[in-house]
Amino acid sequence: QKEVEQNSGPLSVPEGAIASLNCTYSDRGSQSFFWYRQYSGKSPELIMFIYSNGDKEDGRFTAQLNKASQYVSLLIRDSQPSDSATYLCAVNYGGSQGNLIFGKGTKLSVKP
Amino acid sequence: DTEVTQTPKHLVMGMTNKKSLKCEQHMGHRAMYWYKQKAKKPPELMFVYSYEKLSINESVPSRFSPECPNSSLLNLHLHALQPEDSALYLCASSQDLGRGIVYEQYFGPGTRLTVT
Secondary structure (H helix, E strand, O other): OOOEEEOOOOEEEEOOOOEEEEEEEOOOOOOOEEEEEEOOOOOOEEEEEEOOOEEEEEOOEEEEEEOOOOEEEEEEOOOOHHHOEEEEEEEEOOOOOOOEEEOOOEEEEEEO | OOOEEEEOOEEEEOOOOEEEEEEEEOOOOOEEEEEEEOOOOOOEEEEEEEOOEEEEEOOOOOOEEEEEEEOOEEEEEEEOOOHHHOEEEEEEEEOOOOOOOOOOOEEOOOEEEEEO
């Protein structure tokens, strides 16, 4: 069964801290991993994508992928109150074309 | 520019109505998607078009009918919907479907649909 697991939270961090969001997936054939941010009542916004093992950095965001452990994470450095949102992890499944499976999302709250 | 537009933003329709949702992108993307998202749930894939041909239909009821008139436009025709179909309908696009890897998908703002 195709599963993408995330801790639903809420994850609460103080302003300026590092927020760490985690995601595990069940299919070893998965090759594409995405993080979306979704504010309440809005559509998902692409934050990061990663295809290869290791780290990928973009500004305050770092995506980390470990295919052996079937684990992908998103680190947000210097967290701001404006980062408060639900973060969705999405994974494609081996052999699928375009079909992303989304986790249920982790709600992040950054306290001033 | 990574913009996908959707109209209307909000739609209220009765169970006997026929309406259409529209989606447009000008990024030259060749894959377009319809998702349905209920409150506090992740998006669920409904349809995928690749090069204007229907590629994936995730067992969606026939009261939802997709159409891709050209590479920039995607429609979702609605007929005889049920109240449980009320949700946020999201359109997305990507470069194409990819082989092995999946290209990143960009979402439009969505249409908030209420069926009365």
